[in-house]
Amino acid sequence: MRWPSLFRSAKPTPRAQTRAFDAAAGGRRWPSAREYFGRHVAETTAAAPVIRARARHVTANNAYAANGVAAWESALVGAGILAASAHPDEGVRTEIDNAIDAWSRECDADGLTDLAGIQSQVARALVVDGEAFVHMATDADGLRLRVIPAEMVDESDTRELPNGGRTVAGVEFDAYGRRVAYRVFAHRPNEIFGTTAETVRVPAADMLHIMRPAGAGQVRGVSWLAPVLLRLRELDGIEDALAVGVRVAALHAGFLTDLNGTGALPFGDDQIGSVMNEGLEPGTVRVLPSGFDVKFSTPAQVQQVGELLSHEIRAIAAGLGVPAHLVDGDLRNANYSSLRASLVAFRQRVEAIQFQTLIPQLVRPVFERAVTSLILSGRLDVSGDPADALAADYFPPAQPWVDPAKDIAATREAIDGLLMSRRQAVAALGYSVERLDREIAADRAREARLGLTEPAAVQTQSGGDNADPAA
Secondary structure, rough: EEEHHHOOOOOOOOOOOOOHHHHOOOOOOOOOHHHOOHHHHHHHHHHHHHHHHHHHHHHOOOHHHHHHHHHHHHOOOOOOOOOOOOOOHHHHHHHHHHHHHHHHHOOEOOOOHHHHHHHHEEEEEEHHHOOOOOOOOEEEEEEEEEEOOHHHEEOOOEEOOOOEEEEOOEEEEEOOOOOOEEEEOOOOOOOOOOOOEEEEEEEEEEEEEOOOOOOOOOOOOOOOHHHHHHHHHHHHHHHHHHHHHHHHHOOEEEEEEEEEOOOOOOOOOOHHHHHHHOOOOOOOOOOOOOOOOEEEEEOOOOOOOHHHHHHHHHHHHHOOOOOOHHOOOOOOOOOOOHHHHHHHHHHHHHHHHHHHHHHHHHHHHHHHHHHHHHHOOOOOOOOOOHHHHOOEEEEEEOOOOOOHHHHHHHHHHHHOOOOOHHHHHHHHHHOOOHHHHHHHHHHHHHHHHHHHOOOOHHHHHOOOOOOOOOO
C-alpha cells in the first residue's frame, strides 16, 4: 500500500519571487515610468519653474484657483501675525512694542504697504509659487523689507564650488551643508531695459527664504497648486465644451433631406436665399413639396453634468487643502455640523503652517532683525541681556467663530475651570494679553474721568448697587 501523494517527500518547484508590497510591484497596474518620483532635490528643481508659471496663469484666469489661493492667504495671515515683546521688564516690553509698531508702518522698501501687507504677499507667493524671498536691507532710513519674485534667484546656477561647497538652483551651501548665500539677478525680470544677466551674491543673513519642503533635502519650493493643475485645466475644458454645446443646441439648425433623390429644389430660385439660408422666423409655417423632409439637430446632452462638476471641484479643494465651500462658494448642501467640522480641520492645518513655517522663517527673523536695527540706530534704548530684548510671543490672527455665543461660553468655562489661562484665551484671538489689559485700563480711566455709568452687569460683578452686601 502506498501513501497518498500528499505525503511524498519531493522538492517543490521553486516559485518566481514577487514583491510583497503591491505599491512596489510592476505590471499593468503601474505601467508608466512617469509614475515614479525620484529625489526631491532633482525633481523639484527641474519641475518648479514650469509648475510656477502654470500656477500663476491658472490663479489669474480660473475662478476656483483664485478663490482657493485667497482662502489660504486670508487664513494664514489675515490682518497680520503679531509679534509682542516678551522682555521680563514690563516697561521695556511696552517700549519695544511701540517701537516695532512704528517701524512696521514704514518697513516696506517699495513704500506700498506695511508689515502685515508684506506677510500677505509672502503667504500668497508661498501658495502660488511654493516659496517666497524677502530681502532685508538697511539704508539711511533703517531696516527695510522687499519681497522679490522667486525667479530672481537664479535657478540655473547649480555647480560645485572650490571651497567644498556647492550652489543648487541659486542657493549657495558651504562644505557643511549650511545656507550661506543666494545668487540673485541684479535686475528685475520685468525691466524693459535690463541688459545684463549677472547675479549678485546676497548673504543668507540678509535674505529670508520661506518655503514648506515636501521632503528632506529639498532646496526650492514647489507650488501648492501642483496636485490640482491638471484637474483645473480639465475642468476648464469641460466647462468650455458644455458652454459650446448649449450654444449649439440653441441654434435650432435644420437639414433638408431629399427622400426621392430627385435633386430638384423645393422652392424657386428666388426663394432659396430667403427661406433656406436666412432661417425661419417665429410662427412661420412652410409646406415642403412631396419627397422632402426637414430634420433638426439635437445635440446629445451629457448626463449627470452637475455631479461631475461637483466631484471635480471637491477634488480640487482636497488637493488645495481647503474646504470645498471656500473654493466654489456653494453652501446649498452645507449645515452647521459639516461647516464646523470642515473648518476645524482646516484651522488645524493653518495653525501648523503658521507655527512651523511662517513664524520661524519670516515673523521671528524679521522681529529680531528689526529690534537689533532699532537698538543699533539709537531709536530704541534697551539695556541688559540682548536675548531678553529679542524674546517675543507670536499671535496669529484669530480665526472667525462658527458660533460666537457657544465659543465664548466654552472659553469662559475653560478659564473658570482652570483648563486655560486668560493669556491663552486672548492669544487665540490674535492679541497680546498685556496690550489688551492696557487698553481696558485706559478705557476704565477715561470712563471714570468722563463720569460714564457702567452697565448694570458690570456694576453687579464689581460690587455695585445691585451686588449682594454679604458677598
